[in-house]
Amino acid sequence: MDFKFTEENLQRIEAARKKYPTALAAVMDTVYIAQEQNGYISDEVMSEIAAVLGIDKVNVLSVVTFYTMYHTKPMGKKHIQVCTNVSCMLRGGQEIYDMVCERYGLKHMGVSEDGKISIEEVECMGACGYAPMIAINEDFYENLTKEKVNEILDALQ
Amino acid sequence: MEKIVLPEIKDLHLIEVYENNGGYSAAKKAFARSTDDIIDEVKKSGLRGRGGAAFLAGLKWSFMPKTTNKPKYLCINGDESEPGSFKDRQIFEYNPHQLIEGILIASYAIGANTAYIYIRGEYHKWVKMMQKALDDAYAKGYVGDAMKATFGTDFSCNIYVHKGAGAYICGEESSLMNSIEGHRGYPRVKPPFPAQNGLWGCPTTINNVETITNVPWIINNGWQKFASIGAEKHPGTILYGISGHVNKPGVYELPSGMLLTELIYEVAGGVPGDKKIKCVIPGGSSMPPLRGDQLEGIRMDAESLKAAGSAIGTAGIMVMDEDTDLLKVLLRIAKFYHHESCGQCTPCREGTGWLEKILKRLASGKGTSSDLDLLITVANNIEGNTICALGDAAAWPVKFMVARFRDEFEKYVNKEIQLPVKNKVHAMRGTAVPLADIRH
Numbered sequence: 001m002d003f004k005f006t007e008e009n010l011q012r013i014e015a016a017r018k019k020y021p022t023a024l025a026a027v028m029d030t031v032y033i034a035q036e037q038n039g040y041i042s043d044e045v046m047s048e049i050a051a052v053l054g055i056d057k058v059n060v061l062s063v064v065t066f067y068t069m070y071h072t073k074p075m076g077k078k079h080i081q082v083c084t085n086v087s088c089m090l091r092g093g094q095e096i097y098d099m100v101c102e103r104y105g106l107k108h109m110g111v112s113e114d115g116k117i118s119i120e121e122v123e124c125m126g127a128c129g130y131a132p133m134i135a136i137n138e139d140f141y142e143n144l145t146k147e148k149v150n151e152i153l154d155a156l157q
Numbered sequence: 158m159e160k161i162v163l164p165e166i167k168d169l170h171l172i173e174v175y176e177n178n179g180g181y182s183a184a185k186k187a188f189a190r191s192t193d194d195i196i197d198e199v200k201k202s203g204l205r206g207r208g209g210a211a212f213l214a215g216l217k218w219s220f221m222p223k224t225t226n227k228p229k230y231l232c233i234n235g236d237e238s239e240p241g242s243f244k245d246r247q248i249f250e251y252n253p254h255q256l257i258e259g260i261l262i263a264s265y266a267i268g269a270n271t272a273y274i275y276i277r278g279e280y281h282k283w284v285k286m287m288q289k290a291l292d293d294a295y296a297k298g299y300v301g302d303a304m305k306a307t308f309g310t311d312f313s314c315n316i317y318v319h320k321g322a323g324a325y326i327c328g329e330e331s332s333l334m335n336s337i338e339g340h341r342g343y344p345r346v347k348p349p350f351p352a353q354n355g356l357w358g359c360p361t362t363i364n365n366v367e368t369i370t371n372v373p374w375i376i377n378n379g380w381q382k383f384a385s386i387g388a389e390k391h392p393g394t395i396l397y398g399i400s401g402h403v404n405k406p407g408v409y410e411l412p413s414g415m416l417l418t419e420l421i422y423e424v425a426g427g428v429p430g431d432k433k434i435k436c437v438i439p440g441g442s443s444m445p446p447l448r449g450d451q452l453e454g455i456r457m458d459a460e461s462l463k464a465a466g467s468a469i470g471t472a473g474i475m476v477m478d479e480d481t482d483l484l485k486v487l488l489r490i491a492k493f494y495h496h497e498s499c500g501q502c503t504p505c506r507e508g509t510g511w512l513e514k515i516l517k518r519l520a521s522g523k524g525t526s527s528d529l530d531l532l533i534t535v536a537n538n539i540e541g542n543t544i545c546a547l548g549d550a551a552a553w554p555v556k557f558m559v560a561r562f563r564d565e566f567e568k569y570v571n572k573e574i575q576l577p578v579k580n581k582v583h584a585m586r587g588t589a590v591p592l593a594d595i596r597h
Contacts, residue, residue: 019317021228021357024339028322059339066341066499067322069278085240086442087400087475089489123325123493124240124442125279128400128473129407138281 003044005052009033013052023053027063031070040071076111076118078156081135084121087128096132096149097121103153117156161374161383161394162367163251163410170286172293175254181299183373187262188310195266199372202380203392207244208234208328208365209441209470211391211459214372217362220352221267227359231264231272232337235287235366236321236328238277239441240493241473244396245366247408249276249283252370253290257300257316259369262376264314267362271315274366275333278322288318325497329545330363332499343501344545367396388414388458395457395472399425402432402478414458421452421476432478436562440470442490443550445557449479466557483565487558488516494551505548508539512555519569526570532559 005013016029030053034045041064050057064070082097101107104117111118127133130142134149141152168174175181187195200215221229233256237245248256260272274291276284294300294316298307305313319337321327327336331345334356355361371393375383384392395413397420400406404426411424417439421427428434434449439457445467447455455465462469477486495509515532518524536552543549559566 019319020337020339022339025337027339028320028336032320032322055339062341063322063339067278067324069323084489085493086438086486086489087241087406089486090401090475090477090481122279123496124238126237126243126246126277128241128243128475129398130243131400131406135279140282 003034003038003042003048005034005048006037009037010052017053024055024059026053027055027060028067031060031064035070040074042072074111074115077116078136079118079120080153081120081122081125083123083125083127083131083133083135085124087124088131088133091131092145093132096134096144096146099146100134100149100153103150158394158412160410161386162255162370162396163247163408169252170250170254170290172254172290172297175252179377180254181258183376184258184261184265184299185308187265187376188308188312192266192268195262195376198380199266199375202375202383203390204368204371204375204383205391205393205459206365207367207371207395207471209239209468211469214364214368217352217364218263218267220350221360221362222352223268225360228271229267229269230356230359230361231260231267231269232330232333232356232361232363233260233272233274233366233369234328234330234333234363235274235276235280236325236333237280237366237471238325238328238497239443239471239473240490241400241438241441241475242398242471243400243473244398244408244471246280246283247396248366248370249280249287253287254294255373256287256366256370257290257294259372260316261300261304261314262372263362263364263369265312267360269362270313271317273317273319273337273356275319275321275327275337277327278320284318284320291316291318324499325493326499326545326547329547332545333363334361341499343499344547346544387412388456388460390460391458391469397424397457398471398473399476400473401476402428402434402481403476404429414456414461417447417452417455417457417474420457420474425476428476428478430478432480434476435479435481436477436483436486436558438475438477438554439467439472441473442475442493443546443553444468444470445553446561448561483558483562484516484520484569487555488513488520490554491516491551494547498547498551502543502548504539504542505551508535508548509551511535512551516555519566522569522571523574524570525574526572528570529559529563529566532556 013030017026030049046060049060084093084097106119108121127142132144133142196218204214205211235245264272302313324342326332327342329344332342336342351361391413394410397409409424436446438446459469491513495513498505498509500506536556539548540552
């Protein structure tokens with residue numbers, strides 16, 4: 001399956017490229033843009049990123065496999081991230097994570113069959129004072145209880 | 158008390174409101190002075206880094222070479238991934254222009270024409286907020302080439318936001334630079350230090366978001382006033398992030414050197430259900446934990462916490478009440494560092510894994526009496542043997558938690574399990590006997 005950046009995204013990549021003295025430095029921004037367009041970073045996507053930036057594909061691969069926010073397989077349309085690190089754990093984060101897993105019958109990094117939901121147990125998201133928290137895609141939901149989480153998830157359907 | 162970093166002014170994140178409250182006047186004042194003068198002012202103010210190491214900011218700036226034919230860079234560390242820290246996002250949200258102004262002044266002082274603000278990837282919302290503030294500042298001619306005319310100076314500086322992508326290690330300064338350059342976030346061996354050999358091999362200074370946000374206030378109010386706030390050797394205000402078992406968790410800007418007990422019981426409203434405190438981690442999860450019965454008299458500044466056997470870190474205070482299962486907490490911390498180890502150094506890559514495995518064994522009820530000592534041995538073998546401080550950060554909580562709460566952990570030891578063969582290699586490791594001479 002071929003992957004090509006849209007014209008608009010090519011312009012965004014060009015803008016990112018201008019922030020740095022080297023093309024390689026724009027790789028993280030470019031991978032984000034690619035992930036936004038394609039949903040995940042496949043082998044073809046990596047080839048295209050390398051071609052657009054004029055860098056070696058191995059540089060793209062090394063970045064994609066290092067940072068946890070880049071996904072090499074499709075994730076759910078709604079990617080639910082639950083923090084279970086200390087501050088959240090002390091206020092019930094682990095129980096919320098277990099509940100969310102049970103609700104969808106999924107485990108860490110699992111994707112539902114219809115591709116709508118995926119779950120990730122994340123490390124500290126920097127919301128410790130508003131614990132426990134979950135994030136859905138890019139949005140944070142803070143000061144939660146199990147009931148509130150269920151309400152938020154009900155609204156996803 | 159006057160707030161320095163997060164003044165209580167409505168809509169201060171809007172550039173017009175910031176301007177109406179004296180915004181960008183500190184930069185104008187600074188550009189009229191010599192760079193040495195600015196560095197000297199910040200040095201005398203006693204401003205210390207708020208990112209963990211509490212290093213003198215002015216001193217750090219003075220390490221930058223005066224004469225070089227290479228470009229110089231400033232990096233602002235907003236990776237903020239330390240569990241228990243959530244202060245920088247308040248600045249991105251409520252006072253981004255003071256950060257930008259601080260960056261302009263710092264860049265001027267060290268002679269950098271490019272600055273990068275590194276913000277952790279999970280902070281999508283705050284990346285956008287910071288970018289918006291930056292766009293506004295560009296539009297008004299406070300940043301970039303236009304600033305020459307605006308401020309009547311021949312200095313100019315471009316500021317860019319670099320978004321991370323989920324790696325705790327990128328909060329380490331050399332790893333942060335590798336990440337900006339488009340590499341994996343692997344820490345670099347020091348020396349050479351960033352001031353000599355940083356971003357793309359050029360002189361670079363890395364400062365924390367909160368540190369830099371203090372700078373415009375210091376220029377406006379003078380070093381004497383800043384130095385008179387809070388603890389003598391660690392002056393200024395600190396954004397205390399209080400989380401865990403307290404009634405009113407959150408970020409509070411207060412003078413440095415506050416009593417830990419005052420912060421927990423008065424500022425954060427005490428422990429729910431008036432329970433006793435079992436354990437407090439005073440500066441983010443990598444700092445040595447303190448026992449609840451040793452909190453009296455401890456102040457939140459670098460010196461006082463050092464004397465108490467811990468460190469200020471990012472001033473992210475995590476409070477745990479008497480019912481907390483410390484083994485669970487420590488296991489979670491160990492899991493975090495295992496997950497976040499970049500894998501470059503063997504002691505950290507393997508050691509963090511073993512710490513987690515041993516703690517898991519204890520949690521499953523199969524822990525043996527030697528496991529507690531083994532945890533400390535493994536931690537000791539990580540500490541100081543790695544390129545960056547993540548090794549120490551992983552070792553400290555384990556080492557000090559087990560040592561300071563030994564009674565708690567003894568409960569998990571299954572005394573019926575005896576190791577079939579005594580691990581002689583392990584027992585002899587601290588001696589001079591060659592490993593080949595030890596037979597099982």
